[in-house]
Amino acid sequence: MRLRITPVLTALALALPFSIAQAEEKVLNLYSARHYQTDEQLYSDFTKQTGIKINRIEADDNALFERLKNEGRNSPADVILMVDAARIWRAEIEGFFQPVQSKILDSRIPANLRGKDDGKGSEWFGFSKRARVIVYNKAQVKPEDVATYESLADPKNKGKVCTRSGSHPYNLALIGSMIERNGPQATEEWAKGMVTNFARPPRGGDTDQIKGVASGECGVAIANSYYYARLLRSTKPEDVAMMKNVGFIWPNAKTTGTHFNIAGAGVAKNAPHRENAVKFLEYLASDSAQFYFSEGNNEWPIVANIATKNEALDSLGKYKIENISIASIAKNQIAAQRILDRVGYK
Structure with missing residues (x-):
């Protein structure tokens, strides 16, 4: 009917x-x-x-x-x-x-x-999935000096570190994973070291951090992997030239593994x-x-x-993912933001 x-x-x-x-x-x-x-x-x-x-x-x-x-x-x-x-x-x-x-x-x-x-x-x-990776200026920084997230807060990297806002969800998730892995006290000490080591106040997005590294304004930066791969795949002459100055690191590859989101x-x-x-x-x-x-x-x-x-992703090689659940990282967001506020990581 x-x-x-x-x-x-x-x-x-x-x-x-x-x-x-x-x-x-x-x-x-x-x-x-x-x-x-x-x-x-x-x-x-x-x-x-x-x-x-x-x-x-x-x-x-x-x-x-x-x-x-x-x-x-x-x-x-x-x-x-x-x-x-x-x-x-x-x-x-x-x-x-x-x-x-x-x-x-x-x-x-x-x-x-x-x-x-x-x-x-x-x-x-x-x-x-996307990884929170480390990029560095090949002429200014030795890769072994920035091989882990923790190493970015080392005094040897003073005046070299660039990131976007600490309160951006990408960084809050990273800090949430560090709280889960290292505990809140150690993570706060790390955050203090990061602030001390900044080459400039946090600003811009992850692409801006990579460009800052390529130009030499920053010695090392944290960025999401897909921003890096996107620039690797670019056929623009300026991007091709820029990426020749930038090195890539899987953070904590020999220890706890890289933070993925x-x-x-x-x-x-x-x-x-x-x-x-x-x-x-x-x-x-x-x-x-x-x-x-x-x-x-x-x-x-x-x-x-x-x-x-995706040849750009394939070129990054094999990786080791940290053994921390996404739910645990997310639950640490409030604690992460409080740490940032206390240390002045804007």
């Missing part, structure tokens, strides 16, 4: 915010803190595979969290996508996610890279299109999406044994 849509039914569908007609619509409302143009292919591939159209709201985490709070139960968000463990943890404690049970996600995403499962499913899942997502608590939202998370764990994370934004896949063609 074919359903006939009368003018009255059409009017009702337009009047109700989440009508039966809208619930059956193939649509996904994505709230994303990712701002990478290369993700366009990621999203278009999902629509091509499923027929589900993605409506995106893109903003920084603070703006998205404020929007979700204001919208409350009436929020149209289906999926919330964040680019850092600290942000994911904040979304979780704010109650913005709902648990998801999925055999696909549980089989493909390692347990330490997804939220705790209390029997109802995990509230969030990691989908790509994630981009991750969860289904919004009041998702009006929950089924589509789960499909999207499962898609992000698919081979094709994992490939896009690598090829598009120079991030490592979280799913094991994904074949990639």
